[in-house]
Amino acid sequence: MEIQLTQTEENYLKSIYSLELSSSKNVSTTLLAKKMKTKASSVTDMIKKLADKDFVDYKKYRGVSLTKGGNTIAVKIVRKHRLWEVFLVNKLEYSWDEVHEIAEQLEHIKSDTLIDKLEEFLEFPTHDPHGDPIPDKEGNIEHHKNIMLSSVKVENSCKIIGVKDSSSEFLKYLDSKNIHLGSIVKVISKEVFDNSITIEINKQLLSISHQISKNLFVKIL
Amino acid sequence: MEIQLTQTEENYLKSIYSLELSSSKNVSTTLLAKKMKTKASSVTDMIKKLADKDFVDYKKYRGVSLTKGGNTIAVKIVRKHRLWEVFLVNKLEYSWDEVHEIAEQLEHIKSDTLIDKLEEFLEFPTHDPHGDPIPDKEGNIEHHKNIMLSSVKVENSCKIIGVKDSSSEFLKYLDSKNIHLGSIVKVISKEVFDNSITIEINKQLLSISHQISKNLFVKIL
């Protein structure tokens, strides 16, 4: 007996979840409106509805935050989204820049069993094609340490473990430079004036802008 | 550049398609209302909208029929539904009585490439788990010959190739009697008063009601 939410409600919860992750303050109406590509007035209406259903805490003019129940639902949607992305890349041979839009739809499929069966079929992946962690059945999720390539010191080596920006453009850029999850990178030098860095990757030197390096999650080796 | 229909519109077109298959007359408002589990007045409204968009031909009080364009869309939905059902049964190990509801949702996922990639991943199945034919990419579909087990003469043998009723109850009944697609059946005798028949299957005799036998598609051997 699942609580039946509309796709729209689910999307709002997911957006609030992701905005909470990156700010720790209450989520503002305007920010949520931007994320949802809608108007602030629409957001206010929806927020009231979600508050009535106890998925968010809301006080007028003070933004929203997810309740325990709201968080649980948001994490479930994230889990579904990421598992479907793994399916699309690993089984259907999509590339990592093509799967997000389809997963946005698939994440709303309702079934008590489907996603667990899918997870098993995919052999319990821990991360999605963009390096984002996949919550388990109980909703536990291991968060990134959030070390960006831009903060790695000169002479240090690291492994690319995720992308912060999952836009198709960024991912295609990475493909073109042969940078992918698991790539080993050594920082050779850093320019002070624009924060661009020179890295060694695949035995070659490559110069990348700050814009790029600050969107790559790494693990220091 | 696909024409974007709502899920509801797609479901109406699919229902009209299936009702047209089983009657050859125009589809009446009442019949469509029953199929869609809605009211006749709602159907009238939707029919007008679909007629405006040229997916159906409609004259007041005279029922509807699909246009070429409407038919094309309906067949696409059927294709998606059936391929997803194959995925659920063959890859995720669902049984044939569990997949319909989930496929009802999955059939509405929009993507120009997804279903063709799925079809390839499934190795181009020709029939779904209930024996229904899967339209190809171009919308070509091979229809059943529609021979029912109930019409097979005594002493004749046949192979079960499909079910007309795909309800979970019926499918579970078949499972319990170990009747499945591909089963070879010989008609031993027929009762005149209730049309029940005795068949030989799996080297055993089994008596089945008319209700059952008229819902099984067969191929005479």
Place this chain on the structure above:
DNA sequence: CATAATTATTAGATTAGTCTAAATTTTTAT
């Protein structure tokens, strides 16, 4: 701290899909 700028909420419409109840048309049966 007062006023301006920004942010958020409310008021009132709109669209899709649905419903009930009333009116109309078609079909069936005398």
Place this chain on the structure above:
DNA sequence: ATAAAAATTTAGACTAATCTAATAATTATG
């Protein structure tokens, strides 16, 4: 051929999600 029954459409209302324009609250700034 007419009246009764059944099917269908129309009228008017409701919910979910959205929008624009107007109002109100918060915050930033001189």
